[in-house]
Amino acid sequence: MIGTRIFIFPGDALRPLVAGKPRTGPATSPAAQILMAHTSMVQRTVSDLSPAGAHASRNALLELTKGLILDHFDDCEPAFTPALAQAAKDLADARLTDAELSPSAIAAQLHVSVRTLQRAFASLDESFSAYIRRRRLEEAAEALTASGLQLSISEAAALRHFTDSSHFIRALKKQYHATPAQLARRLT
Template sequence: MNNAAPKAERSRGAFLLDSTSAGVGARGFDALRDVWETQIGDVFQLPSFSPATIGDLRVKGRAAKVRDVAIADVRSVSALAGTPGDDHDAVVMHVVRRGRWTLDDPPDPGRHTVSAGQFRLRHFVRPYAFETTPHTTTKILALPAARLSPLLGDRIITGPADSAEVRLLVAHTNMVHENIADLGPAGVHAAHSALIELAKAVVQGQFDDAEPRLAPALAQAAKDLADSHLADPELSPAMLASQLNVSLRTLQRAFAASGESVAAYIRERRLEEARLALSAPSGRRLTVSELAAHWHFADSSHFIRAFKKHYGRTPADYAASTSPAES
């Protein structure tokens, strides 16, 4: 467990929690309650869990607060069930990557399920019951109703978790988790502004690609997308721009803001994967020609030149340096 911000700093807070170890049980809930109340409870109250959940709470997660926005990433081994806290006038978004998150939508009748690969966003003004299946992975955002309800109204926004707007919002929340401990007042303000603008983009189904505050989220979303398609021969800056619903120029401008280029990022990540492959035991190691083809370099010569320029030695020299010495 890690408290990333001091108690006196009320504009931000963060923690990590892992109660997946055998035998943790109710002690895991006690730890979660204590750190939640300390770090983000003034923005988003801890849900009231069912007795069965408390007795067998096996979750791994992280949460962060940026002013009046709370973000929680929850990977649950056990099933979860309960209701949120009483003070629940917030716009809540669930992005489910694995498993299912089922919730009531008062005053609407019936139960509604967010399945893996989907998201759901709506304004809740009263507690609602929820439950999950075991092994569910979910990102939950609690956003200020005053900033979003004028756009949202009574609508429920649903859709695929890989839509361009959701990709950008998720990428930004991940950057918040990674950097919140180092954010000063200006950083907190910038992170919060981007969170609100990206949440608005989800509601509207489009974002302002000329908004400079969103450039870091756009670049990170493109990197995340590229990382998941490194072996795809169709991977290119144009493909990433198309998937993220922006122009190629807009994507290039977002990368340029941090001194990078889209093509260089793709090439360097492929080189890194090739380097890791060269460290494999010799019996399972691909040849230089095979690596060049697998990572979509024009030919072996182009791959060797790029590898040497980046790492200061040829692939063969690198492979030799990682091989165990013969006795």
């Protein structure tokens, strides 16, 4: 099946919840998205985890799995905040061209409050709004410098939902310390 993910977990930890029967559900549920974000994060960093980090990741994985089975997770649990932040990033990255992309839209999609989403990003170097803005600028810079594409600055700004070209140019200069033309020369 396309888009199917199968997770196998230690039976002892989850047996009371599943009664030995397989469980299925939509991969788009908030609990599933957060669980998948956590597993992807662990997969990318497993070789760098200390024994304590591996144990904490395992415990968070089990708790997130319980949340998936019960179709609810404790959004105030500090151990889940990295997974929640990653799930929000994944959703935002998939919707960068969406004019409706906002912290409140992503919070609603994950069934958490905007404040909970903000708390998840509090330990990171940027807010969720800043993450969206940075990613949109990265995508715009890539589109402006891609060979074969001849986007104007105003087209690139509009595609990434900046209010006008001058606002976009200022944001691009702040992030890349270059105008769009300088950036294109630098990256080509």
